[in-house]
Amino acid sequence: MSNTGTKYTITENDTSLCAGFLFWLQHSPDAPALHINDTLYTYQQLFDIAIPVYEELKKYPKENIGIYCTPDVYSYASILAISLAGGCYVPLNVKYPNAKLRHIIRDCELELLLVHGSKYDVPPLEKLQVVDTSLLKKVTITDEAPAFISQHYAYILYTSGTTGEPKGVPISKRNVNAFFGFFLQEYDFNPKDRFLQPYELSFDVSVFSVFCAWNAGASVYVVKDAPAKYLEIFKTIQNHGITVSSMVPGVLKLAAPFLQEFHFPELRYSFFSGDALYQPDVQKWKPCIPNAQIHNFYGPTETTIVCTRYCWDEQTSAAESHSGIVPLGKVFPGMHFILVDEAGSLIDEEDIHKNAGELCFNGEQVIDKYVGNRSAESFFEHNGKTWYKTGDWASVNKQGDLIFRGRHDTQVKINGYRVELTEIEKNISLLTKQECKVIMGNPSELPVLIAFVEGSKYTEREMRNELSWYLPSYMLPSKIIFVEAFPKNENGKTDMNKLKRMLYA
Amino acid sequence: MPEPLLQQLQEVFRNVFENSSLIITDATNAADIHGWDSLTHMHLLHRIEEQFRIRFSFNEVSAFENVGDIVKTLQKKI
Numbered sequence: 237m238s239n240t241g242t243k244y245t246i247t248e249n250d251t252s253l254c255a256g257f258l259f260w261l262q263h264s265p266d267a268p269a270l271h272i273n274d275t276l277y278t279y280q281q282l283f284d285i286a287i288p289v290y291e292e293l294k295k296y297p298k299e300n301i302g303i304y305c306t307p308d309v310y311s312y313a314s315i316l317a318i319s320l321a322g323g324c325y326v327p328l329n330v331k332y333p334n335a336k337l338r339h340i341i342r343d344c345e346l347e348l349l350l351v352h353g354s355k356y357d358v359p360p361l362e363k364l365q366v367v368d369t370s371l372l373k374k375v376t377i378t379d380e381a382p383a384f385i386s387q388h389y390a391y392i393l394y395t396s397g398t399t400g401e402p403k404g405v406p407i408s409k410r411n412v413n414a415f416f417g418f419f420l421q422e423y424d425f426n427p428k429d430r431f432l433q434p435y436e437l438s439f440d441v442s443v444f445s446v447f448c449a450w451n452a453g454a455s456v457y458v459v460k461d462a463p464a465k466y467l468e469i470f471k472t473i474q475n476h477g478i479t480v481s482s483m484v485p486g487v488l489k490l491a492a493p494f495l496q497e498f499h500f501p502e503l504r505y506s507f508f509s510g511d512a513l514y515q516p517d518v519q520k521w522k523p524c525i526p527n528a529q530i531h532n533f534y535g536p537t538e539t540t541i542v543c544t545r546y547c548w549d550e551q552t553s554a555a556e557s558h559s560g561i562v563p564l565g566k567v568f569p570g571m572h573f574i575l576v577d578e579a580g581s582l583i584d585e586e587d588i589h590k591n592a593g594e595l596c597f598n599g600e601q602v603i604d605k606y607v608g609n610r611s612a613e614s615f616f617e618h619n620g621k622t623w624y625k626t627g628d629w630a631s632v633n634k635q636g637d638l639i640f641r642g643r644h645d646t647q648v649k650i651n652g653y654r655v656e657l658t659e660i661e662k663n664i665s666l667l668t669k670q671e672c673k674v675i676m677g678n679p680s681e682l683p684v685l686i687a688f689v690e691g692s693k694y695t696e697r698e699m700r701n702e703l704s705w706y707l708p709s710y711m712l713p714s715k716i717i718f719v720e721a722f723p724k725n726e727n728g729k730t731d732m733n734k735l736k737r738m739l740y741a
Numbered sequence: 742m743p744e745p746l747l748q749q750l751q752e753v754f755r756n757v758f759e760n761s762s763l764i765i766t767d768a769t770n771a772a773d774i775h776g777w778d779s780l781t782h783m784h785l786l787h788r789i790e791e792q793f794r795i796r797f798s799f800n801e802v803s804a805f806e807n808v809g810d811i812v813k814t815l816q817k818k819i
Contacts, residue, residue, distance in 0.1 A: 463771035464782035467803045490783050494799040651779070682780055700776075709778070 242427075244451055246417050253390045253412060253443075254319040256451030257283075260427070267427055268455040271476065272309050276455075282313060288372035289317035289350065294380060296365070300392060302326045302341065302349040305437045307461045310352035310369055312446070315437070318350075324389035324406070329438040334359050335706045336402060340394050344404050344607050392607060393440050395537050396655050396711070398646070400662030404607030405440075411540040412443070414600035416451055418568045419444075423505070425452035425480065432481040434459040434469050439652065440537045441509055445482055454480075466490040470498065477502040484510040484652030488517040489682050498524035509533035509542050510652030512640055515557040518548055534564035534638070536626050537654070538614070540601035543571045544638055556633060563637040564630065571599035573638070574623065575630060582618070592631040592641040596623040648676040650683055653710045660687065660713065663706045667699070668692045671722055673730060674713060677739070687713035688735050691720050746812055753792050757785045767809030793819050 244259040252258075257279065260267065265280035277285075293301070301318050305311045305327045318325040326344055328337050338359040340346070347363050353370045390412045394402040419425070431449035433456045435442035449456045457476050460468045466487045473481060478500070485508050488495070503525045513532045522530065533542035546553075546565025556563055567573050575583040575593030583593040598621045605615070614625050629641040646657040657674040664672040670690040677686045694702065696716045703712055723734040747765065755763045758776055771777040789811065790796055795818045805811055 463777045464779050466779045466783075467799075470799065471803050490779055493787070494802075497799045682783075684780070697775075714780070 242453070243420075244453070245420060246413050246451075252319050252322060252409070253447055254316050254450070256416075256447065256453075257316065258320075260450065260453035264427065264453060267453060269450065270309065270312055270456050270458070272312070272458040273307070273460070275309070277309060282309070282316065284374075285309060285313040286316040286320065287377050288375050289314055289369050290320050291375050291378065292367060292369075292372055293317060293321045293323065296348050296367075298323070298348045299389070300324050300326050300344050300346055300348075302328050302346045303437070304328050304330060304349060304351040304356050304358060306330055306352060306355075307458070308352065311437055312456075312458075314350045314352075314369060315446075319390070324391055326392045327437040329436055329708070330356075331436075332438075332708050333705050336394075336708060339401055340404070343394075343401075344392050344406075391443065393438060393537055396647070396653075396659050397610070398656045398658045399610075400659050400666075402659075403610045405537045405603060406605075406607055407440075407537075407540055407603060411601050411603065412447075414568075414570050415444075415540045415543075416447065418570075419448050420451060425449070425454055427453035429454035429479045429504070430476055431456050432459065432469070432472060432478045432483070433457060434465065434472075434483055434487075435652075440541050441482060441652075444541050449480070470494070473500050473503065474498075479503060480505045480507070482507040482509065484508070485513040485517060486511060486651050486682060488521055489514075492517075492520065495520045495524060500525050501527055503528040506530045507533060509535070511649040513562040515554055515560050515562055518562060519554070522548075522550070532562045532565060534640070535601075536624075536628075538603050538624050538626075539571070539597050539599075540603075543568050543597060543599070543601050546637055556635060556637065558633070558639045558641075561640050563633060563635075563639050565637050567597075567599075567638075568601070571597060571601055572621075573597050574618065575632075576625070578644075588632040589634065590631070592629045594644070595626045595628045595630040595638065597626065598623045648683065648685075650676070650685065650710050655685070655711055657685075660685065660703075660707065660711055663703060664689060664699070666706075667702055668694070671730065673722070673732065673735060675732075675736065677715075684714040685711070686715045686717065686739065688717050688719055688722070688738070690718075690722050692718055746815060747808075749792065750789070750808065750812065750815075753785070753788045757781055757788055765808050767812060768807055770807040789815070795819060 242263055244256045261279045261283055266278050268276050269279040269282045270277045301323050303311055303314045303325055315325050341361055349364055349366050351366055351368055388408055389406045390409045392404050392406045394404050397403040431445050431454055433445040446456050457472055459472045462468045469487055479502055506525055506528045530548035532546045534544045535542035544565045544567050546563045574596050575588055576596055577583055577593045583591050602624045616623055627643055627645050627647055630638045631641055633639050648655050660674045661672045673688045675686050676683050678684055699716055700712055723731040725731040751765050754765050755761055758774055801814050
C-alpha cells in the first residue's frame with residue numbers, strides 16, 4: 237500500500253502521545269515501526285504486544301505509571317499502552333541505583349509499576365503495585381474506556397537537582413502537542429524514514445526519536461546498549477541506512493578517529509541537542525553526510541525536549557559560531573524568550589546583541605511546575621506571563637540567533653545528561669562528613685567529573701563503589717583527589733583555583 | 742625475547758583503568774572490568790594504537806567483542 241500524500245496532523249482532540257501511531261496503524265499496519273535487538277516489529281505487531289498491557293491498565297485507575305525500562309520491545313510497548321490509556325508514563329532506568337529509584341517512586345507518588353520478566357530489582361515500597369507484563373495473556377482490545385482521573389500529563393522525567401535529590405519534570409499533553417506540531421509542520425518526514433534512537437528512555441530526547449518517527453509513519457532503530465555505545469550509534473547508521481539521526485555532540489568527539497572513514501549518503505537530517513555543539517566537529521562530520529542538513533537544537537527538559545533551532549549553513553555558520561560553539565538559533569513558534577541580567581532586570585531589545593543574560597522562556601512548551609512544586613524559584617511572573625529561568629546565559633547575534641554564553645551556577649552537561657555538581661558534592665559529603673568540591677575537567681573536549689575530597693578514610697575505588705549506591709554511573713567522578721585540608725582564601729572560603737592546580741601537581 | 746602480546750596489552754589495560762592488579766584473558770570483555778565505558782574505550786583504543794604503532798579501522802573496532810578479538814586483529818597488523 238502506498239502512503240504517498242497520507243499525512244498525520246495533530247488536532248486539538250489529540251490527547252495522547254500515541255495518536256500518530258494509531259493513525260499509521262490504521263493506514264499501514266504492516267509498515268515497520270520498531271527495530272530493536274535485531275528484530276523488526278511492524279505497527280500491528282507492536283500494537284499487539286501493547287494490547288494486553290492496555291487492557292490490564294483498565295484495572296488500575298492510576299494517573300502516573302512507572303515503567304522499569306529494560307532495553308527491549310516491552311518497554312516501548314508499555315509506553316504505547318500507557319499513552320493509549322491516556323496515562324502518564326514515568327521511566328525508571330534500570331541502571332539507576334536503588335536510592336534514586338526509590339526517590340522517584342516516592343516523589344511522584346507512583347502506585348503502579350510495569351516490569352517485564354522476573355529480572356527486576358524494584359525497591360519494595362508499601363503502596364507500589366507491580367505488574368509483570370510477561371505474565372499477561374493475549375487478549376483482544378475491548379471498548380471499555382480506561383478510568384483515569386486526570387489526563388493532563390504525558391510523561392514525567394527526573395533531572396539532577398541542586399538539593400542533592402533529582403526533581404521531577406512533568407510534561408503535559410499540551411506541551412508535547414506544541415513540540416510535535418513544530419516538527420510535523422517544518423519537516424518532510426515520511427514512512428520511508430528510519431530514525432536513530434540512541435537514547436535511554438529516561439532521557440527526554442528519546443521522546444523525539446520515537447514519537448516523531450511514529451507521527452510520520454516511519455520506523456525507529458534502537459541503538460544497542462553497549463559499553464562503547466558511540467560505536468554502536470555509527471554501526472546502526474551504517475547498517476540500517478538511517479535517514480534521520482539525533483545525537484549528543486560528544487559522540488562526534490568520541491568518534492573523531494574514524495570520521496574520515498564514514499560515508500552515510502542516506503542520512504537526510506542530522507540533529508544535535510543536549511550539549512554545546514562545536515563548529516570544528518561539525519566541519520569534520522559534514523563530509524560524512526553529503527546529503528544531510530545539520531540542525532542544532534537547544535532546550536532544557538522543562539521546555540519539552542528542545543525549543544530553539546539553528547540550521548547549519550556551509551557558507552556562514554563558522555563565522556556565526558561564538559567561541560567555537562554553534563548558535564542555539566531561534567525559538568519555535570509559540571515560544572518566547574527574554575534575557576535577564578544578574579540583578580534580575582530585563583535586558584532591553586536594543587541591548588540583547590551586546591549583553592548576555594539568563595535565558596528565560598514562556599510559551600506552550602514550558603511546564604507549569606515541578607513535581608511537588610519544588611524549585612518554585614525557577615519560575616517568575618513578568619508582563620502577566622509565567623517565565624522559566626533556564627540557568628543558561630545567552631546573547632543574540634545580528635542574525636537574531638541565540639548564542640550560548642555559559643552558566644553562572646554549578647550545572648554541567650556530561651554526555652548530554654544534566655548534572656548538578658552540588659548533587660554529587662552532597663552525596664560525597666554525606667559519606668565522608670567532610671567538605672567536597674566537584675568540578676568538570678576538559679569542558680571543551682570530552683568532559684569528565686573530578687571530585688576533591690577533604691581527608692577521607694576511603695580509597696578512590698571504595699568511594700566510587702559506595703557512591704554507585706546513590707548516583708547513576710554518569711554522575712560518578714572519573715577522578716577523586718583526596719586532600720588533607722582544602723586551601724582557603726582570605727575570606728576563609730575554599731580556594732578553588734589552588735584546588736584545581738592540584739590536578740596538575 | 743619480546744613480551745607476549747597479551748601481557749603487553751595487559752599493561753595498557755592496567756594503565757587505562759588505573760588498576761595495577763588487573764588480569765586480562767582472551768575472554769575478558771567490558772562487563773568484566775569496572776569503569777569500561779565510551780570514554781575509557783576511546784582512550785583504550787588510542788593507547789593500544791600508540792603502543793603497537795598501528796591504526797585500527799572503524800570496522801575492526803566495531804567487531805571487537807572481547808580481548809581475544811583485539812589480540813587477533815593486532816596479530817594481523819604488527
